[in-house]
Amino acid sequence: MRSFFVTGTDTGAGKTALTAILGAAARAAGIDAVPMKPVQTGVPGGRRPSGDLRIAAAAAGWSPAPGETDLASPYRFARPCSPHRSAALAGHVISFRTILRSFRALRARHDAVIVEGAGGVWVPVAGRRTMLDLMQALRLPVLVAARPGLGTLNHTMLTCGAIRSRGLELAGVVMIQAGPERWTxxxxxxxxxxxRFGVPVLGRLPHLPDFARQPRRACLRALRHPQTRWIAPLLRA
Ligand SMILES: Nc1ncnc2c1ncn2[C@@H]1O[C@H](COP(=O)(O)OP(=O)(O)OP(=O)(O)O)[C@@H](O)[C@H]1O
Ligand SMILES: [Mg+2]
Known part of the structure; x- marks a missing residue:
């Protein structure tokens, strides 16, 4: 399995859910894939996984070894805002070099790393560098979490256009049903x-009941759903 960068059309689009189910599917198939969240805002620091990493690690059934939490989550800031501001408020500047070093160290210890960005592609990370620059530095195929409802055509096409304009591999878009509403x-x-517009939509991720409280159970149950068949080829690619 290859490593992936998971971005979204916006904050709250479903990146963590996508990272979680991919990790759960990989590990259920015997692949040692682990999640990484290079910049997490709105969380306390500490040794244990927190925020999105905690959810994605739990879904995958992965307990980081000592020191691995810092590799999988090198930057954690308390203020819930854009990475550049959250870092500045904590008196830090985010270094791409640190993120790349952490990614490589994690990749050397596991089969694959699923990296979850923050917000969307044009989110500033440090100075004038954005999430797109981070994707380029990591050189990973990119997966996009998109909303299924009204407004998604514009957001998804803009996001995919930006990814392609940098020469990055767009591995696919997944439409995430965050809420329990039916598919309309x-x-x-x-x-x-x-x-029809050339966006490689892999499929959809149905609503996972109880995902927030029991991510692993919710993901393992969803893997039996016919709507998640698009996941298997990603594990083999
Ligand atoms: N398929 C799903 N089933 C159930 N709940 C979901 C699903 N997808 C997303 N959610 C819920 O919707 C909310 C937003 O999803 P998620 O946290 O995955 O977005 P995100 O893009 O990772 O957001 P952020 O920018 O904060 O990292 C969360 O409360 C999450 O638990
Ligand atoms: Mg998230």
């Missing part, structure tokens, strides 16, 4: 319209 005709039309 509008959502289906959005999926088909995106494909």
């Amino acid at each position: 005709a509008l959502m289906q039309d959005n999926l088909e319209t995106l494909r």
